[in-house]
Amino acid sequence: MSTNDSATSGPMLGTTVDDVRRQNLSQVLRIAHQLGPVSRAELTRATGLNRSTIGGLVQDLHERGLVGEGDVARTKKVGRPSPRIFVTDDTVAVAVNPEVDAIDVAIVGLSGRVLHRVRYRNERIPSPAEFVNIVSALIAGMIPHAQGARVLGVGVALPGLVRATDGFVLFAPHLGWDNTAVTSLLSDATGLNVVALNDANCGAIAEAIYGSARGSGLVVYLNSGASGIGSGIVLDGRLVTGEGGHAGEFGHTLVNSHGRECRCGSRGCLETEVRRDLFLEAAGVADVTSDDMPALLAAAWGDASHPAHAELQKQVDYLGVAVRTIVNALNPRLIVLGGYLAHVLAVVGEETVKARVGGTLPGGLDDVSLVATELGDELLLIGAAERVFSPLLDDPTLVPAREPAAV
Amino acid sequence: MSTNDSATSGPMLGTTVDDVRRQNLSQVLRIAHQLGPVSRAELTRATGLNRSTIGGLVQDLHERGLVGEGDVARTKKVGRPSPRIFVTDDTVAVAVNPEVDAIDVAIVGLSGRVLHRVRYRNERIPSPAEFVNIVSALIAGMIPHAQGARVLGVGVALPGLVRATDGFVLFAPHLGWDNTAVTSLLSDATGLNVVALNDANCGAIAEAIYGSARGSGLVVYLNSGASGIGSGIVLDGRLVTGEGGHAGEFGHTLVNSHGRECRCGSRGCLETEVRRDLFLEAAGVADVTSDDMPALLAAAWGDASHPAHAELQKQVDYLGVAVRTIVNALNPRLIVLGGYLAHVLAVVGEETVKARVGGTLPGGLDDVSLVATELGDELLLIGAAERVFSPLLDDPTLVPAREPAAV
Numbered sequence: 001m002s003t004n005d006s007a008t009s010g011p012m013l014g015t016t017v018d019d020v021r022r023q024n025l026s027q028v029l030r031i032a033h034q035l036g037p038v039s040r041a042e043l044t045r046a047t048g049l050n051r052s053t054i055g056g057l058v059q060d061l062h063e064r065g066l067v068g069e070g071d072v073a074r075t076k077k078v079g080r081p082s083p084r085i086f087v088t089d090d091t092v093a094v095a096v097n098p099e100v101d102a103i104d105v106a107i108v109g110l111s112g113r114v115l116h117r118v119r120y121r122n123e124r125i126p127s128p129a130e131f132v133n134i135v136s137a138l139i140a141g142m143i144p145h146a147q148g149a150r151v152l153g154v155g156v157a158l159p160g161l162v163r164a165t166d167g168f169v170l171f172a173p174h175l176g177w178d179n180t181a182v183t184s185l186l187s188d189a190t191g192l193n194v195v196a197l198n199d200a201n202c203g204a205i206a207e208a209i210y211g212s213a214r215g216s217g218l219v220v221y222l223n224s225g226a227s228g229i230g231s232g233i234v235l236d237g238r239l240v241t242g243e244g245g246h247a248g249e250f251g252h253t254l255v256n257s258h259g260r261e262c263r264c265g266s267r268g269c270l271e272t273e274v275r276r277d278l279f280l281e282a283a284g285v286a287d288v289t290s291d292d293m294p295a296l297l298a299a300a301w302g303d304a305s306h307p308a309h310a311e312l313q314k315q316v317d318y319l320g321v322a323v324r325t326i327v328n329a330l331n332p333r334l335i336v337l338g339g340y341l342a343h344v345l346a347v348v349g350e351e352t353v354k355a356r357v358g359g360t361l362p363g364g365l366d367d368v369s370l371v372a373t374e375l376g377d378e379l380l381l382i383g384a385a386e387r388v389f390s391p392l393l394d395d396p397t398l399v400p401a402r403e404p405a406a407v
Numbered sequence: 408m409s410t411n412d413s414a415t416s417g418p419m420l421g422t423t424v425d426d427v428r429r430q431n432l433s434q435v436l437r438i439a440h441q442l443g444p445v446s447r448a449e450l451t452r453a454t455g456l457n458r459s460t461i462g463g464l465v466q467d468l469h470e471r472g473l474v475g476e477g478d479v480a481r482t483k484k485v486g487r488p489s490p491r492i493f494v495t496d497d498t499v500a501v502a503v504n505p506e507v508d509a510i511d512v513a514i515v516g517l518s519g520r521v522l523h524r525v526r527y528r529n530e531r532i533p534s535p536a537e538f539v540n541i542v543s544a545l546i547a548g549m550i551p552h553a554q555g556a557r558v559l560g561v562g563v564a565l566p567g568l569v570r571a572t573d574g575f576v577l578f579a580p581h582l583g584w585d586n587t588a589v590t591s592l593l594s595d596a597t598g599l600n601v602v603a604l605n606d607a608n609c610g611a612i613a614e615a616i617y618g619s620a621r622g623s624g625l626v627v628y629l630n631s632g633a634s635g636i637g638s639g640i641v642l643d644g645r646l647v648t649g650e651g652g653h654a655g656e657f658g659h660t661l662v663n664s665h666g667r668e669c670r671c672g673s674r675g676c677l678e679t680e681v682r683r684d685l686f687l688e689a690a691g692v693a694d695v696t697s698d699d700m701p702a703l704l705a706a707a708w709g710d711a712s713h714p715a716h717a718e719l720q721k722q723v724d725y726l727g728v729a730v731r732t733i734v735n736a737l738n739p740r741l742i743v744l745g746g747y748l749a750h751v752l753a754v755v756g757e758e759t760v761k762a763r764v765g766g767t768l769p770g771g772l773d774d775v776s777l778v779a780t781e782l783g784d785e786l787l788l789i790g791a792a793e794r795v796f797s798p799l800l801d802d803p804t805l806v807p808a809r810e811p812a813a814v
Contacts, residue, residue, distance in 0.1 A: 015422075015427045015430045015431055015434075016427070016456070017424065017427065019427070020422045020423070020424065020426075020427055023422045024422055027422075049423070217650060218647070218649050218650060218654070233736075233737075235642070235647065240625070240642065240737070241738070242625055242737055242738025242739060242771070242774070243624060243625060243738050243739060243740040243771075243774040243775070244738055244771065244773075244774040245738070246735075246738040246771045246774075247625070247736070247737050247738040248736065248737075248738075249735040249736065249738075249771070250735070250736055251735075252731075252732075252735040253661075253732055253735065253736065254660075254661050254662070254728060254731070254732060255661070255664075256664050257662075257663055257664040257665065257675070258664065258665075264735075265765065266731060266764075266765045267765075268664070321661060324659075324661070324673060325659075325660055325661060325732060325736075326736075328653075328656040328657070328658075328659040328660065328671075329640075329654065329655065329656065329657055329660065329732075329733075329736055329737075330640075330647070330649050330654050330655075330736075331648070331649025331650050331651055331652070331653040331654040331655075331656075332649060332650060333650040357673075358672065358673045358674075364649070364651065364653045364656070366651075367649070367650040367651040367653075368650070
């Protein structure tokens with residue numbers, strides 16, 4: 001697997017022996033964070049460091065309250081369970097996901113688990129000021145549940161465009177938000193550090209760490225939700241954000257020169273042509289639950305006389321065109337489909353979508369797999385929390401060691 | 408500038424103190440390699456390392472024959488010139504670029520300069536076996552000119568698709584090559600290590616190091632040459648190759664659903680719609696030199712009654728559609744245009760192309776600049792050599808220190 005060519009790299013800051021310690025602490029913490037409880041032997045293998053170095057690093061992380069060690073029988077192997085290093089949930093992030101119908105707020109532990117979650121149902125779509133009021137009150141109510149844990153900050157998974165540098169919300173059309181400093185407002189109201197990230201980028205990160213895209217390589221995530229088709233690119237485990245934080249908007253890839261007008265100002269974008277509501281309309285169905293969607297899609301796919309058959313065929317063609325552009329542009333290892341797209345993939349199959357691509361250069365289409373998301377509805381919250389954990393995972397010395405017991 | 412989000416990264420090998428030394432040697436060598444002669448003070452500033460550490464690193468690189476130090480007056484500043492560290496050309500690569508009409512072979516020094524270059528004019532397009540015979544004979548003739556320099560290997564800039572893992576040539580349509588192990592044949596014939604890379608990727612690397620795209624960030628390179636439109640993506644100074652080495656084929660981005668059939672099996676790709684030959688055909692001109700192209704384009708652009716006016720207008724529209732897809736997909740800092748596309752850009756102007764984009768999400772189009780390539784016809788050779796230098800730039804300890812003089 002080769003996704004990054006080492007032919008060149010820009011000047012970088014020099015490395016000191018202190019940096020080495022930080023990097024090694026980071027690597028051990030990230031491994032435990034991503035893989036779950038691991039033995040010291042596994043850490044030794046994964047890092048190439050010797051056993052005594054690993055011992056020192058684990059001790060350091062333990063003193064900072066970031067990891068614990070204990071018998072965790074996770075495998076079916078015979079024999080007594082070996083003690084394992086696990087990430088503690090003594091450090092947490094608050095994750096927030098405002099959507100049209102509800103606002104989800106969760107406490108997520110550094111282990112990646114959602115510890116506590118509440119859903120506020122909107123009577124109407126909240127303004128940025130209302131959002132800040134609601135969320136800061138919810139957080140004030142939830143923090144005591146964090147049981148004295150260290151709250152690192154708040155991560156917002158936002159259905160819109162967020163400026164990478166400062167979290168300024170440029171455009172969240174479905175919420176009707178436009179050029180709003182909602183992250184700094186929320187920070188002022190809560191006294192916590194707040195970061196915001198496009199929701200599809202949150203999903204991409206979460207899938208890349210815990211879901212279908214685990215492992216390195218180049219991964220494109222496409223999610224069809226209530227806010228159109230969001231997308232994110234993950235390269236060797238890191239989100240590609242682009243210059244201003246807007247990379248990965250494959251929902252606005254041209255699939256039909258004569259297609260419908262798109263809210264982006266163009267026409268025939270993937271998200272204007274491949275749509276759950278257009279399929280339902282063709283099927284003559286007002287709405288279906290997520291559970292019933294596969295059966296409806298299967299009925300339409302398998303029966304040429306079904307009223308939505310032609311619409312679904314057309315949508316699969318357009319999905320193929322988008323896959324063609326993605327494969328030619330990025331030659332990814334995986335395209336992860338979520339929401340309505342995952343349902344479509346499950347019914348029509350990967351090979352059918354690939355057959356509709358209509359032509360790519362040799363190689364690219366063989367390299368790629370189309371898969372459905374693995375994580376459930378906690379996806380965006382986990383990804384938003386991950387964004388908050390990121391600086392600590394890069395440099396665990398950001399949190400101090402606990403006071404040693406007095407002699 | 409933020410192009411890579413640090414929200415997550417996969418497990419990595421641990422870092423040892425030896426690695427630190429290697430990394431720092433690499434950083435000093437890369438800075439001198441990319442920026443040209445630098446003072447010790449500049450190295451101290453750029454790396455954050457202290458003066459004595461820099462001194463030791465420079466000494467080490469000098470003992471390996473990779474850098475020298477001397478008075479190089481490069482600036483107009485008043486005062487005596489301070490001694491500067493420069494990369495020596497005692498280490499070289501052979502760069503090869505087979506094209507339809509000629510094969511270029513050059514000796515390129517580690518400083519990035521083309522030291523010696525020959526052009527073999529093809530009477531007819533060579534087969535892979537003929538190519539190997541010609542190039543190995545040329546190399547045998549040229550190596551003595553390397554004056555005892557260390558020849559690191561051969562880099563081939565190939566107009567086609569190359570598998571990243573082993574340089575196997577999957578498809579070079581203009582040469583009529585298909586599934587050929589030409590790199591290993593050339594390696595057998597010369598006894599040298601041979602690497603091959605898509606020519607547009609070579610151009611992207613060279614522009615990213617020495618040309619218009621110097622500096623970090625996300626850069627997309629699009630070059631319209633005899634072999635269609637090649638393309639490459641450079642992220643923070645590193646080529647994004649994708650899973651199999653085929654990333655960055657934006658020449659096959661859909662720009663017209665009802666466009667011409669493309670050799671890739673699809674239709675309406677950027678490279679089938681935006682073409683020098685279609686413009687010349689509309690203009691009723693058999694061919695023009697590169698020097699005369701700007702005047703012809705300007706005449707067609709400025710005069711609605713010119714026979715090629717409508718064709719050029721249409722091509723600029725399609726270029727805008729491709730820019731839209733690139734901007735939405737990657738939110739780059741720069742799109743670097745080469746060949747015919749650079750000529751079109753010069754005549755119609757960046758703002759005109761941006762105005763034809765037809766809609767992007769907010770942000771992305773403001774972030775991007777469209778610029779022409781800066782490097783001349785040595786671009787591909789420099790990029791191919793860079794690929795050969797890459798492992799040494801990453802780890803200068805790959806070459807031994809010279810024997811110390813006997814006491």
